[in-house]
Amino acid sequence: ETGVTQTPRHLVMGMTNKKSLKCEQHLGHNAMYWYKQSAKKPLELMFVYNFKEQTENNSVPSRFSPECPNSSHLFLHLHTLQPEDSALYLCASSQDRSGVAYTGELFFGEGSRLTVL
Amino acid sequence: AQKVTQAQTEISVVEKEDVTLDCVYETRDTTYYLFWYKQPPSGELVFLIRRNSFDEQNEISGRYSWNFQKSTSSFNFTITASQVVDSAVYFCALSEAGSARQLTFGSGTQLTVLP
Numbered sequence: 166e167t168g169v170t171q172t173p174r175h176l177v178m179g180m181t182n183k184k185s186l187k188c189e190q191h192l193g194h195n196a197m198y199w200y201k202q203s204a205k206k207p208l209e210l211m212f213v214y215n216f217k218e219q220t221e222n223n224s225v226p227s228r229f230s231p232e233c234p235n236s237s238h239l240f241l242h243l244h245t246l247q248p249e250d251s252a253l254y255l256c257a258s259s260q261d262r263s264g265v266a267y268t269g270e271l272f273f274g275e276g277s278r279l280t281v282l
Numbered sequence: 283a284q285k286v287t288q289a290q291t292e293i294s295v296v297e298k299e300d301v302t303l304d305c306v307y308e309t310r311d312t313t314y315y316l317f318w319y320k321q322p323p324s325g326e327l328v329f330l331i332r333r334n335s336f337d338e339q340n341e342i343s344g345r346y347s348w349n350f351q352k353s354t355s356s357f358n359f360t361i362t363a364s365q366v367v368d369s370a371v372y373f374c375a376l377s378e379a380g381s382a383r384q385l386t387f388g389s390g391t392q393l394t395v396l397p
Contacts, residue, residue: 167326207286208327208373208387221384253325270317270332271385275325 168192171256171274178246179282186241186277188256196261197239198271199231202253214239215261246281253278284309286376288388295364296396303359303391305374311335316350316357317375317385327373333357364395 169190178184190197199211213221214233228250230242239256257271285308295301307316318330331341333350341348345362361368374388 167328169326205291205389207389208385210384255325255327257327270329271327272329273319273327278325 167272169256169258169272169274171277173277175278177280183244186254188239188274190237190258192258194258194260195236196259198257199241200255202255248281251279251281284376284378284386286374286386286388288374288391290391292392294394298363300362301364303372305357307355307376309378311378315377318359319373321371366395366397369393369395
């Protein structure tokens, strides 16, 4: 139990569907992240939210739309995805403290395995 | 640009053997952080260790040890007396001080420990 919960754990969707991935962290952290993990590839950072504000968007296609309503919840809205978007999507959180050097310790959820048909 | 290379894609060892996972990194910054994460079959990445670029002391934690060498830009991870529960994918990662929250991960090494 890492304190970061992702739902659903598995999702199969067609290219025309709209679905959402949900992440909730119970650690009191103020930063949340979405990573994409494809087979045989390094983890790719997609989005970062700090205090509910998006601070990073690593050239992610607009068919992925993040939402962070509060510092405990993070969503990834999916629409008109492509088969190459099939991957494990990992949510993570961390505690960013102003004036303290970034430490990089992230707490990850178990991921949502997405298959796009 | 920062880069992390884990040349070993898969390693298999027999229980109780020692195993070393290699990590080579590239960065232009003088201040940076290096990490190891473990990803068991359940999927979540688990933080193992963080090292900053000014601390080249090797570290030991139980059966785990890390060898940080700036001269060769390497941050290798050794598991002594491996156990079946050590089977997982291990990721090395790098963060430059000037790019907060930008962890660059290597492609990972799948370690299988056979009974």
